[in-house]
Amino acid sequence: MCTNDKDKICQGKEEWEECVSKMQDRPHKFMTVSSVPIKPLYTPEDIQGQSYMTELNYPGSYPYTRGVQANMYRGRLWTMRQFAGFASAVESNERYKYLLSQGQTGLSVAFDMPTIMGYDSDHPRAFGEVGRVGVAIDSLDDMETLFSGIPLDKITTSMTINAPAAILWSLYIATAEKQGVASHKLGGTIQNDILKEYIAQKSWIFPPEPSLRLITDIFAFACQHVPKWNTVSISGYHIREAGSTAVQELAFTLANGFAYVEAGMAAGLDVDAFAPRLSFFFNAHIDFFEEIAKYRAARRIWARRMKEKYGAKDERSLLLRFHTQTAGCSLTAQQAENNIVRTAYEAMAAVLGGTQSLHTNSMDEVLALPSEKSVRIALRTQQIIAEETGVVNTIDPLAGSYFVEALTNYMEEEAEKYFLRIGSFGGVLPAIAAGFFQQEIADAAYRYLQEIERNERIIVGVNDYIIEEHQQVDLLKIDPQIELEQHKRVQNVRAKRDNIVCANRLEALRKAAGTSDNLIPYILDAVRAYSTEGEIIQVLREVFGEYKEKPIF
């Protein structure tokens, strides 16, 4: 009967093809946002031979294609986690309290560029950048203010920080100590993904090897003292924002993940001791099905490699848990209100792809930091998906779609091809040194731009459906006075603290950095004594050196 059925399907397809060949397609390139050509129709033939149990299985079961939990959103919705932070710790603390009062369930801290690059606010390189794209944090004093009145044992916090992650994490732990909260009760995430910095976001300080050592020190310290913390958020988001395709985002991110696993194992850690705390962060771009396929493929690839290649035994090591943010690069400055619609579709894709937490961009983020109203609309977008659309009623509702399954398989196959190419360089670090990722992303970004300029790709309001408009969005402005006030604050800290204790602890850190000791206890001691971030980074910079990129375009 099966064969019979198959024959009928085959015959029906021939008839359909003949019929459709007499019809004319619109003059349009039918491809994804990543330029993957899409067929007019997908049929059982496209997933022929696919075994349900091997490729999909049930949610919460290997290889987790359908989701990491057995009950997914019927058990608990994703965490609605809006990224926020601006100006000083005082202003950001107010915004956090506002977001929590509006039903947000976790915090997500954005730091300013000097904090991200390891400079104190009064360093000459910080000039003009203090508090602009996030909050300025110089010492424990600022961190205590940032979380003032927010009990750290009751919420989870995600911190977008990479090169100086060990320091900001230590500041968080020390702040919790001051609140009387023990470190084993803390939950949250530090991004701490330095590899994607060299590849895409470019906020590096030290060369790759000492940077990886800091990361494995964090893995080891967390196992013992902060067991509920996600020690790294392996990020495709920035790779995508830099212009990569969906396949590149998937492949480069997972390759980085495997590199962290290998680094942890090389540092002598048991894979199951740290792998359960690895988490991921993906982009949700505008191409609905391609994104959903990407998330499903990511879970399957991760589970397979962790089990088969790295010998993980603990089931939690196999689970690819991820945060998603909608694509900043898909938003347009033109007719900015349209960004609400784009973001809503992107958020829906993330939910249908089984995300664990989500940030929805505000419509005005393309122009400046978002206003309170646009942040609220962005949060409401998630709440509407969760409460009104019904997509959360059943798990992985798109499974079994010929198209979605075929696209999921395609993403996995293409990612595997990239793993081979990365392997041919000798791994992620040599591929970074050779500029491989950087060139691949630059090529994809340029191709995308050309498609838009040739009108092969229409961006509403940009190269079609244009109106004359004057920017009328109500924007959040950062008062230049903030920078001067932050100077005073950090100078005050330096004047008030015990400078001898401080110097001794920095010296102890310097000595330890030259050995293979775990550096986290030394950094914790330094921040407890109110050493500033810039001082700690400077000590490490003197021992580790600085990274220099060969610019390519």
Place this chain on the structure above:
Amino acid sequence: MNTERKIRVLVAKPGLDGHDRGAKVVARALRDAGMEVVYTGLHQTPEQIVEAAIQEDVDMIGLSVLSGAHMTIFPRICELLKENNAEDIIVMGGGIISDDDIKELIDGGYAGALFTPGIRTGEIIKWIRSTMTEKLS
């Protein structure tokens, strides 16, 4: 054979942020349009940018600024060009810059042109060519 000197442009990325997607695609579009393009790479100080511009003997500097620091960076670059007797180098730029700030920078003579997201690279190329023709005539 065309013996005309190619237009030389320094694409520069001041500030601490790493958003180089725009700088890179513009650099490549200018190169494809037959210009000589030098890209500074990231995290450059105004001093480093002006030094590179003079050393590379460029006709123009294109500054890509997405950090919101444009109101300090453009005037500072112009000031340094003046100090180094290199005011003949034309400054232009792009990034997330509000209409009001664009007016202020152009009226103040700190930038020849400023391009915002969504601009076609063809427009940038056209502006560079016509500005250079004007300058040489």
